[in-house]
Amino acid sequence: MAATDRQRLVRSGLFLLALFGHQAIAATLPVDNVDVLYHRYEGGGMVIDGPSVLVRKSIGPQVSVSGQYYVDSVSAASVDVLATASPYKEERKEYTFGIDYLHDKSILSLGFTNSSENDYEANTLYFSVSQEFFGGMSTLTMGYASGWDEVRRVGNDSFSEEADRRNYQLGLSQIITRNSLIGLDLEVVTDEGFLQNPYRQNRYIDPNDSTAFLYQPERYPETRTSTSVAVRALYYLPYRASLRGEYRYFSDTWGITAHTAELGYVHGLNPHWTLEASVRYYRQSEADFYSDLFPFENSQTHLARDKELSSLSGTTLALGAVYEWKQTSLPGIDRLQFSLLVDWLNFEYDNFRDVTAAGDFLPGDEPLYSFDAYVTRASLILEY
Amino acid sequence: MRSVSIFTVSALLVATVAVSGCSSVKPWVKPYERDNLADPVMSLSRHGTADSYMHHVYQARESARGAEGGSGGGCGCN
Numbered sequence: 307m308a309a310t311d312r313q314r315l316v317r318s319g320l321f322l323l324a325l326f327g328h329q330a331i332a333a334t335l336p337v338d339n340v341d342v343l344y345h346r347y348e349g350g351g352m353v354i355d356g357p358s359v360l361v362r363k364s365i366g367p368q369v370s371v372s373g374q375y376y377v378d379s380v381s382a383a384s385v386d387v388l389a390t391a392s393p394y395k396e397e398r399k400e401y402t403f404g405i406d407y408l409h410d411k412s413i414l415s416l417g418f419t420n421s422s423e424n425d426y427e428a429n430t431l432y433f434s435v436s437q438e439f440f441g442g443m444s445t446l447t448m449g450y451a452s453g454w455d456e457v458r459r460v461g462n463d464s465f466s467e468e469a470d471r472r473n474y475q476l477g478l479s480q481i482i483t484r485n486s487l488i489g490l491d492l493e494v495v496t497d498e499g500f501l502q503n504p505y506r507q508n509r510y511i512d513p514n515d516s517t518a519f520l521y522q523p524e525r526y527p528e529t530r531t532s533t534s535v536a537v538r539a540l541y542y543l544p545y546r547a548s549l550r551g552e553y554r555y556f557s558d559t560w561g562i563t564a565h566t567a568e569l570g571y572v573h574g575l576n577p578h579w580t581l582e583a584s585v586r587y588y589r590q591s592e593a594d595f596y597s598d599l600f601p602f603e604n605s606q607t608h609l610a611r612d613k614e615l616s617s618l619s620g621t622t623l624a625l626g627a628v629y630e631w632k633q634t635s636l637p638g639i640d641r642l643q644f645s646l647l648v649d650w651l652n653f654e655y656d657n658f659r660d661v662t663a664a665g666d667f668l669p670g671d672e673p674l675y676s677f678d679a680y681v682t683r684a685s686l687i688l689e690y
Numbered sequence: 691m692r693s694v695s696i697f698t699v700s701a702l703l704v705a706t707v708a709v710s711g712c713s714s715v716k717p718w719v720k721p722y723e724r725d726n727l728a729d730p731v732m733s734l735s736r737h738g739t740a741d742s743y744m745h746h747v748y749q750a751r752e753s754a755r756g757a758e759g760g761s762g763g764g765c766g767c768n
Contacts, residue, residue: 536758540734
C-alpha cells in the first residue's frame with residue numbers, strides 16, 4: 307500500500323494553515339464565515355477527493371472559535387501499490403477545533419486536530435501568537451505544534467508503532483510600500499519514532515540470479531529534523547492586479563535539500579471577477595540512505611526506496627477564476643466568494659525506476675518513473 | 691583578545707545604529723494609504739481551506755515541508 311502517501315498526508319494535516327492563516331489580518335479576529343471546499347486529486351494511479359467544511363463564529367469582540375471537518379476518500383493504484391500490493395480504497399477523516407483570542411494588538415490561537423483512518427491515527431495540538439507592531443506595518447507570528455501519531459498495519463493486529471513531531475514556526479509579514487509587502491517564514495520540524503511506511507519495500511539484486519531482484523522492508527532512521535526558510539513578495543501593479551514571487555529553501559538531517567520557486571499573477575477583471583495563474587518549480591536531492599536498487603540484502607543500516615526520497619523535480623501550472631460579491635443582498639450574508647481552481651502537476655524522478663513498465667528490463671535498466679496529476683478545487687466562502 | 695574587542699565594538703556599533711534607527715524611523719505607509727494592500731488580489735491566503743489543501747498535496751509528494759506561509763497579504767487595516 308502507499309502508506310507513505312497517507313502518512314505524509316496525515317502528518318502534514320491542515321493545521322499549519324490554520325496556524326498561519328490568520329496573520330494576514332493580525333490584530334483583527336478572523337471574520338465569521340463558512341468555508342466549503344470540494345477537492346479532487348487525480349493522477350499517478352491515485353484518486354483522492356472529498357469535502358471540507360469549516361465554520362467560524364465569534365463570541366463577543368475578543369474570541370473566535372472554529373471547527374473543521376475534512377475527508378479524503380482514497381482510491382489507490384499507484385506504482386508502489388501495483389509493484390508490491392493490490393489496489394485499495396479507504397477514507398481518512400480529520401476534525402479540527404480552534405480558538406482565537408484577541409488582546410490589544412495580538413492574537414493568541416490554540417487548536418487541536420485529529421485525523422483517523424483504519425491504520426493511522428494522528429493528533430496535533432498547536433499554539434501561536436501573532437503580534438502587530440510598527441504602526442501595523444509589521445506582523446510577527448510565532449507558532450508551536452506538537453503531534454503524536456499511532457501507526458498500525460492492516461492485517462497485523464499486533465503491529466503498533468508511534469511517531470512524535472514538533473513544529474517551531476516564525477513568520478514576519480512586512481509592508482514595504484503602499485503597493486508591496488514581503489513575508490519571511492522559518493520552520494523547524496523534528497520527528498521521532500516510526501517514520502517509515504510499514505507497507506512499502508525496497509529492492510535488492512537477487513544473489514542467485516543477477517537478472518532479478520527481491521524485496522525487503524524499508525528501514526528509516528528514527529529521528530529527522532528539517533529546516534525551511536521562505537521569502538515571499540507581493541506587488542500591486544499599476545492596474546488592479548498583483549504579482550507574487552516566492553522562494554523556499556529546505557534542508558533536513560536525512561541529506562535532502564530542496565528548492566521551491568513560484569510566480570503568480572492575479573488579474574481583476576471587474577469588481578466581481580478575478581482570474582489567476584501561477585507556475586511553480588520544485589527540485590530536491592535524494593536522502594543519504596535512498597537507493598532504487600540495493601546491491602544485496604541489508605547492504606546498509608538504513609534502506610529506503612520511497613520515491614518521495616529520490617531526487618526529483620516537480621512543475622505545477624495553475625489557473626483559477628474567482629467570483630466575489632461584497633455587501634450581498636442575500637439575507638445574513640455580508641460577502642460571498644466562489645473559486646474554481648485547477649492545477650496541473652508533473653513529477654519527474656531522477657532515480658526511481660518504474661518496475662511495472664511493460665517490457666523485459668534488467669534490474670536497474672527500467673525506465674525512470676514520472677507522472678502527472680490534476681488537482682481541482684471548488685471553494686465557497688460565505689462571510690456573515 | 692584583539693579580535694574580541696573588535697567584535698565587541700562592532701556589535702555595539704550595530705546595536706547603536708539599530709536602536710537609534712528604530713527610534714527615528716516612523717511607519718511610512720499610513721493606514722489610509724493601504725487600500726491597494728487590502729485588496730483581495732494582494733492576499734496570500736485568499737482561498738482559505740483551498741489554499742491549505744495545496745500545501746497538503748505537496749507535502750504528500752515532496753520531502754520538503756514547512757514555511758508554507760500564509761504570512762503576509764492584507765494590511766492589518768481592515
